[in-house]
Each structure stands twice: as structure tokens, then as C-alpha cells.
Amino acid sequence: MSPDQVPVVERILGANEDLAARNRQVLDAHxxxxxxxxxxxxxxxxxxxxxxxxxxxxxxxxxxIEGDIASSVDADKVRAAGVPAIQINTGGNCHxxxxxxxxxxxxxxLEGVDLLFIENVxxxxxxxxxxxxxxxxxxxxxxxxxxxxxxxxxxxxxAVDALVITKMDLLxxxxxxxxxxxxxxxGLNPDIRLFEVSxxxxxxxxxxxxxxxxxxxxx
Amino acid sequence: xxxxxxxxxxxxxxxxxxxMHELAITESILNIVQRHAEQAQAKRVLSIxxxxxxxxxxxxxxVQFYFDYLSQNTIAAGxxxxxxxxxxxxxxxxCGHTWQPVDADWTCPRCGEARARVVKGxxxxxxxxxxx
Numbered sequence: 139m140s141p142d143q144v145p146v147v148e149r150i151l152g153a154n155e156d157l158a159a160r161n162r163q164v165l166d167a168h169x170x171x172x173x174x175x176x177x178x179x180x181x182x183x184x185x186x187x188x189x190x191x192x193x194x195x196x197x198x199x200x201x202x203i204e205g206d207i208a209s210s211v212d213a214d215k216v217r218a219a220g221v222p223a224i225q226i227n228t229g230g231n232c233h234x235x236x237x238x239x240x241x242x243x244x245x246x247x248l249e250g251v252d253l254l255f256i257e258n259v260x261x262x263x264x265x266x267x268x269x270x271x272x273x274x275x276x277x278x279x280x281x282x283x284x285x286x287x288x289x290x291x292x293x294x295x296x297a298v299d300a301l302v303i304t305k306m307d308l309l310x311x312x313x314x315x316x317x318x319x320x321x322x323x324x325g326l327n328p329d330i331r332l333f334e335v336s337x338x339x340x341x342x343x344x345x346x347x348x349x350x351x352x353x354x355x356x357x
Numbered sequence: 358x359x360x361x362x363x364x365x366x367x368x369x370x371x372x373x374x375x376x377m378h379e380l381a382i383t384e385s386i387l388n389i390v391q392r393h394a395e396q397a398q399a400k401r402v403l404s405i406x407x408x409x410x411x412x413x414x415x416x417x418x419x420v421q422f423y424f425d426y427l428s429q430n431t432i433a434a435g436x437x438x439x440x441x442x443x444x445x446x447x448x449x450x451x452c453g454h455t456w457q458p459v460d461a462d463w464t465c466p467r468c469g470e471a472r473a474r475v476v477k478g479x480x481x482x483x484x485x486x487x488x489x
Contacts, residue, residue, distance in 0.1 A: 140489070141403050141487045141488065141489045142397065142399070142487070142488050142489065143485055143486075143487055144393055144394070144397045144399070144485060144486045144487070144488055145484075145485045146389065146390075146393050146482075146483040146484060146485050146486055147482060147483070147484060147485070148389050148393075148482060148483050149481060149482050150382055150385050150386055150389070150407070150409075150481050150482055150483060151382065151385055151481065152385075152389075153385060153388070154381075154385070231378075231380075231381070232378055233378050233381075235381065263378070263414045264378035264414070266414075267378055267382070267413060267414075267481070268378070268381075288461055289460060289461040289462070290461070292412065292461040292463075293412050293413070293414055295461075296412065296475060321471060322461070322462065324471050324472075325462060325463040325464050325471035325472075325473065326461060326463050326473070328450060328471070328472040328473065328474075
């Protein structure tokens with residue numbers, strides 16, 4: 139029997155993407171805006187989420203899904219700050235996927251929630267490939283990581299709606315060429331929204347929070 | 358012999374993460390292949406043609422390694438994965454020039470604008486399978 143060529147032409151992560159679309163429908167039905175937060179480990183994701191939720195108090199209601207390989211350290215921190223949070227442990231997986239987010243959504247009361255932060259596993263590579271059902275994708279880049287990251291991880295920089303440069307208070311102490319970093323990021327993604335934030339001093343949080351309020355108002 | 362080489366390559370390339378996203382991707386590929394092979398009433402899958410753009414961070418050897426493991430005792434056991442990895446191609450929003458960047462500096466080599474759109478390089482699908 140001679141070999142046959144069978145055309146397939148099917149998206150490899152089609153099953154994940156279909157489920158992500160269903161997650162998005164669930165969020166839409168509750169008028170919740172989902173934001174997928176991606177960064178390296180230690181990039182400042184949890185701290186930014188907590189500071190943002192505090193700044194949004196009285197304006198928008200926030201809930202958080204925390205993704206980590208192990209532990210509930212992050213969800214505990216977020217809950218201690220008075221924000222409802224569900225912890226997903228990926229059991230070793232380097233990224234969240236739509237199945238895990240679907241399960242977390244089942245445990246979370248979405249009534250009255252305006253903004254849902256989904257904190258992805260700390261990683262600049264794998265999370266990019268997996269749609270979770272979010273509406274907006276945000277990457278964080280912390281100053282101490284260095285200004286060459288767009289050169290090394292073009293995939294994430296070209297795939298997000300916004301980029302938050304965190305730990306801006308460290309700028310005087312570490313070599314980080316801000317204008318070069320901005321140029322590289324914009325080169326990979328001309329429409330990217332750039333924010334420069336320090337959660338220690340509070341610098342730049344206003345602009346970021348204003349943008350989030352605009353996003354949710356547009357719903 | 359080659360199995361050992363693939364395993365070593367995998368560990369070097371992917372050890373920064375615990376379970377690589379290649380595992381989840383390989384599971385998806387196997388599901389797709391099994392479904393299409395059964396529909397075609399095939400006895401065996403010989404090869405799988407994948408199109409994965411350069412912007413997708415996939416280590417080919419890792420995927421083949423996982424595939425060999427996951428596909429044991431399935432219709433796709435022993436199938437060879439053929440990777441087509443389209444290079445990134447960009448189009449300048451300002452002047453319309455298209456080019457293949459040499460690194461992640463996506464400034465237009467013709468007009469100097471940093472406003473590039475990705476034309477190629479994000480492909481991520483199973484193109485076809487060869488069966489008997």
C-alpha cells in the first residue's frame with residue numbers, strides 16, 4: 139500500500155483557543171474585562187496587581203486568578219490586601235492554559251467584578267502561545283532585568299497590548315537605557331501602550347490605572 | 358543513539374522550565390493527527406508536516422522527543438515530524454517595504470521607521486499527514 143498524503147491544516151492549539159473563546163464569553167456575560175499579566179519570575183506581577191487593585195478601590199471591582207507552578211503564596215498576598223483571589227497550581231507546567239482558567243472561573247464569583255487579572259506563570263516564552271480567554275494582554279519588564287529583553291524575547295513583546303516597565307525607582311542604580319528599550323519595544327509592536335511604574339514610590343501608577351479604567355468603561 | 362542526543366538537546370534547551378510548553382503542544386498535535394488518521398481509515402501515520410513560524414518558541418527536538426513517547430501504541434507511533442519553520446517577514450507600515458529581519462531590531466532598513474507588521478512567522482498548524 140503506497141503512502142497517502144492527507145491534508146489537515148488545523149491549528150495546533152485549536153482546542154485551547156476554542157475553550158479560551160468560551161472563557162471570554164463567560165467573562166463577557168458578566169461584563170468582566172480579563173487581563174492576562176505576563177512577565178519573568180520576580181518581574182513584579184503580584185505587587186503591581188495589588189497596588190493596582192488598591193488604586194482602583196471605589197472605582198472598579200477587581201478579582202485575581204494567580205497562576206504558579208506551586209504554592210499559594212501569591213493568592214495569599216492578594217487576599218491579604220482584600221482582593222478576592224483564586225490560586226491555580228499548574229503542577230509543573232510553565233504556563234496557564236484555557237482549561238485551568240475555566241476551572242478557576244468556576245470557583246470565582248464574577249458578580250460585580252469589573253476587572254479580572256490573570257497572573258500567568260513567571261516566564262517570557264511559553265505563556266504567549268496560550269490564549270486564556272482574556273481581552274487584553276499585558277507584559278511586565280522590570281528595570282533590573284536589563285534593556286535587551288525585547289531583543290531576546292521578541293515573541294512576547296510583539297504579542298501584547300501593553301507593556302509596563304516596573305521597578306522604575308531602580309533606574310538610577312542599574313544600567314538600563316530607557317529610550318533604547320522603548321525604541322526596541324515599539325519597533326516590535328508599533329501599537330504597544332507603554333507605562334513606566336514604580337510600585338515603591340507610586341510613580342506612573344496613575345496613568346496605568348487611568349488606562350485600565352478606560353478599558354473597562356469601553357465595555 | 359539519536360534518542361540520547363535528542364534528550365540531551367532537550368534538557369539543555371528547555372531546563373529553565375519544569376514542564377515545557379512543548380509537552381502541551383505535542384499532546385495537541387497527537388490529538389489532531391489521530392483524529393485525521395482515523396477519518397482517513399489509515400493503518401499507520403508515517404510523517405506529520407508541521408508549519409510553525411519562527412516567532413513561536415518551539416524546540417523541534419523536544420517536540421519529536423515527546424511525540425515518540427506519547428504516540429507509543431497509537432496509530433501515529435514511529436511517525437516522523439517534519440518541521441517547516443517560516444522565517445519572520447515584516448512589512449513597514451510607513452513605506453510598505455517588506456523584509457526578513459536578522460535580529461529583533463525591527464527598524465525598517467529602507468526608511469528607518471520602527472513600525473513593522475508581522476507578515477510571516479506566526480504560523481502554528483498541522484499542514485498534512487502522510488499515512489498508509
